[in-house]
Amino acid sequence: MGPKRAYIDLYVLAPYVVLSLFSIIMVYSASGDYIHMQFDLSTTAYMWRQMAFVLVGFALCTVTFMLRIGVLRRPWFLGGGMVITIALLMYLLVKGRVNPSTAINGASSWIPVGPINIQPSEIGKLLIVLYLAHMLTRREVNLNPRSLIDSARVLRAPLGMVVVILILVFLQPDTGGAAILASIIIVMVFASGLRWQTGLGFLTVGGLLAGGGYYLLVNKFQGLLSSHYQGRRLLAVLHPFAMQKVEGKQLVNSMYAINHGGLFGVGLGNGTIKLGYLPEPYTDFILSVITEELGILGGIVVVGMIFFLVWRTMLVGIRAHSTYKALLMYGIATMLFIQTTFNVGGVLGVLPITGVTLPFVSYGGSSFMILSVAIGIVLNVSATERRDRAAGIGADGRLDVK
Numbered sequence: 001m002g003p004k005r006a007y008i009d010l011y012v013l014a015p016y017v018v019l020s021l022f023s024i025i026m027v028y029s030a031s032g033d034y035i036h037m038q039f040d041l042s043t044t045a046y047m048w049r050q051m052a053f054v055l056v057g058f059a060l061c062t063v064t065f066m067l068r069i070g071v072l073r074r075p076w077f078l079g080g081g082m083v084i085t086i087a088l089l090m091y092l093l094v095k096g097r098v099n100p101s102t103a104i105n106g107a108s109s110w111i112p113v114g115p116i117n118i119q120p121s122e123i124g125k126l127l128i129v130l131y132l133a134h135m136l137t138r139r140e141v142n143l144n145p146r147s148l149i150d151s152a153r154v155l156r157a158p159l160g161m162v163v164v165i166l167i168l169v170f171l172q173p174d175t176g177g178a179a180i181l182a183s184i185i186i187v188m189v190f191a192s193g194l195r196w197q198t199g200l201g202f203l204t205v206g207g208l209l210a211g212g213g214y215y216l217l218v219n220k221f222q223g224l225l226s227s228h229y230q231g232r233r234l235l236a237v238l239h240p241f242a243m244q245k246v247e248g249k250q251l252v253n254s255m256y257a258i259n260h261g262g263l264f265g266v267g268l269g270n271g272t273i274k275l276g277y278l279p280e281p282y283t284d285f286i287l288s289v290i291t292e293e294l295g296i297l298g299g300i301v302v303v304g305m306i307f308f309l310v311w312r313t314m315l316v317g318i319r320a321h322s323t324y325k326a327l328l329m330y331g332i333a334t335m336l337f338i339q340t341t342f343n344v345g346g347v348l349g350v351l352p353i354t355g356v357t358l359p360f361v362s363y364g365g366s367s368f369m370i371l372s373v374a375i376g377i378v379l380n381v382s383a384t385e386r387r388d389r390a391a392g393i394g395a396d397g398r399l400d401v402k
Contacts, residue, residue, distance in 0.1 A: 004066070007390070009382035011312050015305045016061070016375045019360035020054045020368075022302070027363045029269050030289040031282035037275070046282060046363055053365045057372030064376025069325070069384065072377070073134045081127045082161050088120035089168035096172065109172050119366040121169045121177040126370050128162045128184055129331030136192040137324040155189065176354025180338045187334040188327055237352045251349050253278045254285055257292040258299075258348075265295030282363040284355055287347045303344055306359055309375075310337045316382045325381045332374045 027050040032043035071077065088111065096108030110117035135158035162185055170178035240251045257273035260266065271292040274281040281289050291299040310333050317329025336359055343358045345351030357367050 004380075004383045004387060007383040007386040008065075009312070009316070009379055009386070012309065012316075012375065012378050012382060015309050015312075016360065016372075019302070019305055020057065020372075023361045023363075023368075024050050024054060025268075026286055026290060026361060027282050029271070029293065030274050030286050031363065034274055034276065034281060049365075050363055053368045056365075057368050060369055061372040061376035061379070064373050065379045065383070067376075067380065069377075069380055072130050073324070078127075078131050078134060081123075082131060082165075085120055085124050085127055086161070086164060086168065088118075089124070089165065089172075092120065093168060093171055109174050109177070116365045119364075121172070121174055121181075122366040122370045124165045124169060125177070125180060125184065125335050126332075126374055128165060128181060129188070129328060129335065129374075132158060132162060132185065132188045133324050133327035133331060136188060136327060137322075140193055140323055159185070159189075174355070175352075176342055176356040179342065179354065180335060180356070183338040184331050184334050188331050191327060191330045192323070237349060240349060250279060250285060250353060251346075254288040254347050255349060257288040258296065261292035261295050263295050263297055265291070265293045265298055268293050283357060284343065284353070284362065285347060286362045287344065287358050290361075302358075302361065303340065306336065306340045310340070313378050316378060316385065320381060320385055321388065325385070328377060328381060332378060335374065336371075 024047060028044065028047035031046040035041040035046055036043050092108050092111065100108075109121060110119050112118075139154055139158065162181070166178055166181045166185070169181060237251065240255070253273055257271065257278070260273070261271070271289055273292055274289050278285055278288060287299055287302070290302055313329050313333040313336065317326040317333065320326040320329060339356050339359050342351060342354050342356040343362075346353040346356070357364055359371055360368065
């Protein structure tokens with residue numbers, strides 16, 4: 001059959017590598033002048049850090065690709081990972097309540113470890129994908145009950161721990177991270193074999209609750225929203241120019257940057273929005289810098305590559321011979337899709353700003369490394385499936401001798 005690397009999926013590997021290397025260039029462009037003016041750091045400081053994150057990410061991706069996929073299903077790995085993640089999130093929750101001054105942008109989401117900050121919610125995203133893929137596969141034969149109550153009983157155990165993580169992330173408060181986790185859970189449960197009528201019931205109830213809650217917050221409790229940082233971010237989407245000196249500042253300046261860049265941009269390194277007008281332009285709003293310097297077309301190419309990765313990951317899942325591998329792919333694709341949608345939506349002003357980074361491009365270690373592990377899993381599943389098909393091995397693991 002040949003080594004696994006002979007079957008590596010270049011349609012996954014190439015966009016990942018290009019986006020990763022591009023992130024080094026854009027982090028340098030977006031951060032150089034800003035960190036020199038704000039923190040008196042070398043203009044290349046964050047570029048070197050991002051380069052280190054990329055190298056570590058490549059190493060993690062390679063290791064994950066070489067692993068036997070069954071390792072990710074072992075009880076000690078999944079159980080230990082879930083317990084550690086919950087413990088870290090509880091620590092952050094207590095830390096945020098005891099010492100509110102440690103919060104960054106209104107949320108206590110990071111644990112400083114030496115020169116880097118670890119974000120447990122990023123670990124939680126991928127861990128929930130791995131955990132649900134395993135647990136839902138084990139309950140596959142029971143996931144076709146005829147009532148919502150029976151469905152709730154079947155799903156109670158696999159959803160119990162993930163809901164705990166979801167609640168802890170929401171309480172940080174990290175609404176963007178919580179929304180991504182909720183999306184992953186919904187998609188994976190739907191894709192696991194749940195009857196469509198049951199799934200539609202869950203979705204209808206959830207949609208009505210979410211829509212009703214949003215309506216009440218925006219129309220009846222604006223005073224409550226304006227008293228909280230996350231609430232003011234929601235109001236800033238509805239009234240950006242009225243709040244342009246406070247929470248609307250990022251969104252208004254993002255719009256100016258996109259307008260200034262036009263179709264083709266002002267040239268790499270020539271943007272002005274990063275010169276103190278846009279707070280931390282190398283993280284959540286790096287797409288604004290990209291569109292100003294490389295134009296709307298440049299932004300479309302970057303976002304297009306990420307969505308191409310989403311499509312390819314979904315395709316690997318559709319072609320997979322096992323439910324477990326398919327669910328892994330659907331979960332990872334959802335994670336990438338929702339995170340990208342939230343980031344782009346926040347930059348364009350069509351969604352609330354949630355602090356979600358642009359996958360593979362924004363500055364940051366936790367997000368990039370977790371995404372690199374996720375890409376390693378996609379490459380692993382894709383190569384294994386392609387090798388099995390080349391050898392004529394079917395879904396039951398037996399050689400097809402037709």
